[in-house]
Amino acid sequence: MSKNAILDHVFPIRSKAVLALQAAGSREDAAAFETLAQDAKGVAVAFGDAPAAKHWIALSTALEIVRFLVEWQEALLTAGIDADRFLRTARLRLSQLRETPDPDLFVARLIEVLSVIDGAFNMSMIGHLRQQIAGIPLPIGIFSDPPFERPDWAREQKQKPKDEKPDLTVAFVEFKINGTTAERVQTLRPRETHDLDIAVRVSRWPETASSLVLSPVSLEPRDSYDLPSFRFLRPSGEPPHFFQQHGRMILHAPQNLKARPFEFMYSAEFQPTSSERPVSIAGQRTLRLDGSEPSRQPITGYPGIDRKLVAIRDSLRLEPLIPESDLEDLLTVLVPLANLVGQAVQDNLFPKVISEAEFQRQVREWLRREATIGAGLEEQAHSTGGRTDLSFRGVRIELKSETAKRLLPDDCKHYASQPASYAVGTNRRVAVLSVLDCSPKKEVPFPIEDGLCVYPIDTGTTPVYIVCCLIQGNLAKPSSHSR
Known part of the structure; x- marks a missing residue:
């Protein structure tokens, strides 16, 4: 089995990763770590069946986790909607890394260092975590071990599934309340009617579906709110399809100062219900509404x-x-x-x-x-x-x-x-x-x-x-x- 020396290709990528991890944080970090993670995956592929491939797959995952943490920090600082989704994704990628079969010292050390994000983690700890990852020694392999390739005459012809359809996705693009993009927690005066505008993107339209219905789902008392459902009929033209619609909403009761915001999540369903499933949901589809009303329910009298x-x-x-x-x-x-x-x-x-x-x-x-x-x-x-x-x-x-x-x-x-x-x-x-x-x-x-x-x-x-x-x-x- 042939061996190929690839050190000249591997070493610069490792150096870039270490420098990026040790550098001071900036707005461009997320894009830089995304690129480095892809480069690390490419190195893992180049190593083939060599033991070093496992190290580079783990490093790629670690760089992706750092990228999500950087995006989480940026979303917190800019009041982004549902900033914690980036932290949840980072924790999910860490759980996947833990499933690595027979982890060696490098992979085990990576998992140990990254495990801090499962606890009481906050954005001030990201810099120290980056330094720790950069300090973990990575054995750099010199030779690749390409996987065995069968000759053309011995290869089995792969049968492509007939009429394979692309994923069916409904992406929530934007909520607007009274003409303004909804905030992470939107303050709303109760007992008043407010505008609610929604925009969604549909990757394709199922053959048997006649309409798409978006409906609010909540654990709040049903008589405490009225939120609209949105219905979109089968469109003409080629996918993807973009829809917008206007509705009205109202909160019927003000909230106590100590009460959590109302929380509503919109579901998406093609009708008739026998239409194609499953439907993937993407984007921010949760509304958090604060109905505190100090003017009508004084707290201190001032x-x-x-x-x-x-x-x-x-x-x-x-x-x-x-x-x-x-x-x-x-x-x-x-x-x-x-x-x-x-x-x-x-x-x-x-x-x-x-x-x-x-x-x-x-x-x-x-x-x-x-x-x-x-x-x-x-x-x-x-x-x-x-x-x-x-x-x-x-x-x-x-x-x-x-x-x-x-x-x-x-x-x-x-x-x-x-x-x-x-x-x-x-x-x-x-x-x-x-x-x-x-x-x-x-x-x-x-x-x-x-x-x-x-x-x-x-x-x-x-x-x-x-x-x-x-x-x-x-x-x-x-x-x-x-x-």
Whole structure:
């Protein structure tokens, strides 16, 4: 059996892969890793039956996984629709890699390094993962071992299936709500009619089908929504076929601040039902609709603060490492604190300088008046070798009182590391920082909703999020500004 030296072809591709893995991330990475994965597959084919072929197939899979992780990161940063689909695909490719028969040291090490994506993985870990893959030694084969080829006279003629049909695919191209492309989570005012436009692409039309029906499927209570079904009749002309249609939808009930968005998935079915199957579905076909309505169902009584609370809730929901239960407990505490932020300015609740201990006493009384908090509020709970001011179901609340100088929201960030440390000590990703600025003032107070903000605190691995409530006190009388 002949042996062919192919080192000159193999070594440059290996070098490019290592350099790409070690390089700093960029927007072009996904395309680069896709090309490298294809090149690695080509090398595996060139090796034929040689043992090195298995290494290059595994490397190709690893490069594809990195490509999907890069696309996942880009989708998260640009608020792409269903960004987690890239992470799910990467995990699926890893499960296929685990099925490699008789894995040797190189393949086993690749699987071990990549297994981190099955756990609590976030995009800040992608760079380190790339470096680890680049550092795995790859035995580079010098000779190929082409598979045995039978002579022409001994080859069996392959019978091509008659009338083989291409795949039947319905691809969801776009949803538009009120003329605008639907977001990952679309805010929708309940009890109002909204436009819903859909665009789909059909690879070909089954011979016996008369129509294509797209219908919403959901686990939501049926009387809480009305979404349209779309019907497309058999088209004329050559495939592929492109369809667009307009419909109307309505959410019948508003949502609680802590409720998850409504979720609907559209199915595709050719009718009559005896038509050709199966039908492959491609594209984003899920609608996530948030029916929160602070204007009609006030949260704190301050519209600007209510909108800010909803925005904070939505941004923290995008963080995959924050459990829904922690977010719910956080919102329970934030609502009365946010109300205090508004009342403090409206009524000048803190008209003079007070100590941090007095501020803690007043906040404790304020929170315990809430029936949803009450006895659940702890004082001086232990965490990370220290004592937290207040705590509710493990959500730490750190309190500060500034008596000397005026504070703006950005100024409070230097206080945030302390509650971040308390959060880590109780295995949480969120905590609350409430700061009272009771220093004497001559300036006009800033808008109350600006006092609510989120600080992501870098821990070296994954961030911890501190929600800050800056309370303005010791305000100047409005009449003093006209002198």
